[in-house]
Amino acid sequence: MDDLPAELRDLLATRYPRRTPMTAPTYRSQLGDFSSVVCFKAVIVGVEDTLGADGAAVVFTRAGKVRGHTLVRELGLTGSNPPTDQIASLLNAAIGHDGTRLAAVTRSYDDGENVIIETQDTVCSAGEPQGSDRRCTFTLGAVWGALEAITGRTYLGEQTESVLRGGNSDKFVFSPF
Numbered sequence: 001m002d003d004l005p006a007e008l009r010d011l012l013a014t015r016y017p018r019r020t021p022m023t024a025p026t027y028r029s030q031l032g033d034f035s036s037v038v039c040f041k042a043v044i045v046g047v048e049d050t051l052g053a054d055g056a057a058v059v060f061t062r063a064g065k066v067r068g069h070t071l072v073r074e075l076g077l078t079g080s081n082p083p084t085d086q087i088a089s090l091l092n093a094a095i096g097h098d099g100t101r102l103a104a105v106t107r108s109y110d111d112g113e114n115v116i117i118e119t120q121d122t123v124c125s126a127g128e129p130q131g132s133d134r135r136c137t138f139t140l141g142a143v144w145g146a147l148e149a150i151t152g153r154t155y156l157g158e159q160t161e162s163v164l165r166g167g168n169s170d171k172f173v174f175s176p177f
Contacts, residue, residue, distance in 0.1 A: 034101075037126045044124070044138075057137045064141020071095070071142070072149035079152045084110050088117065091146055103139045106169060113176050115155065117143050118169035125164055132164045140172050147174055 027033055048056040071094055072078050082090065088108035095102040103122040108115065124136035136159055144157040155174035161167030 037123055040123055041127065057135060060137035061141040061144070064138040064143075065145035065148075066141075067138075068142040068145025068147070069149045070145075072146050078149050081151050084108050084115055087115075087147065087150060090150070091117070091143060094146075095142065102142060103136075103170070105143070111173075115147060115151075115174040117147065117172045117174070119143065119172070120163065120169050122163075122170050125162070125170060128164050130164060134162075134164060135159055136162070136170045136172075139170065143172055144174065 044056065044060065047059060050056075051059065075090075075094060077090065085108060088105045091108075092105040093099055096104045101123075103119040103124075105117065105119050107118040110116070119136070119139060122136045122139045124134060124139050125132075128134045140157055140159050144155065147157075148155060154177040156177045157172055157174045159170060160173050161169060161171035163170055
C-alpha cells in the first residue's frame, strides 16, 4: 500500500484500518463481522449440490461482481481508472490481509489488451487438496466487478491458473468486451 498516492492511502486506511476490516456499522454485536472459511465453503458446497457446479459458478461469480462494484463505490474509487499496476494494491488493501481477507491480491498488469490480476490464499481454494477442480468463482467475480467499476470498462473474465493445479497464483484474465 506504500506505493499508493497519500490521499488514496489515507482513504483506504480510514475505510479499512489494519485488522479492522470495516468502519461501517458492525452487523454482529457479539461475534463481529467475520465468519469462518469453513462456513463459507459449506455455503458453496450446498449451493453446488442444489444447482450443480456450473449453476453455482454463475451465482457466485455474479454475487462476487456485485460485491466488487459495491466495494469500489464505498471506497469512492468508481471511475478513478488508476494505472493497471496500482489496482492490485487498491484491491489488496480492501480484500487482503488488512481488509476483509477474501484473498491476497498480489499483482496486476496489462498483457496486450488484457488485464491480468493474480491472487493467492483465496477463500475459494482454502482447504482444497492439490489437484482439486475447485474454481475461485466468488473471488473472480469480486475482482472482476471491482475492475469494471474502477476502470469504467466492461470485461470478460476467466480464471486461467490455480494454485490447486500447479499455478503460482489464482490468475484472472480480463479481456475487453
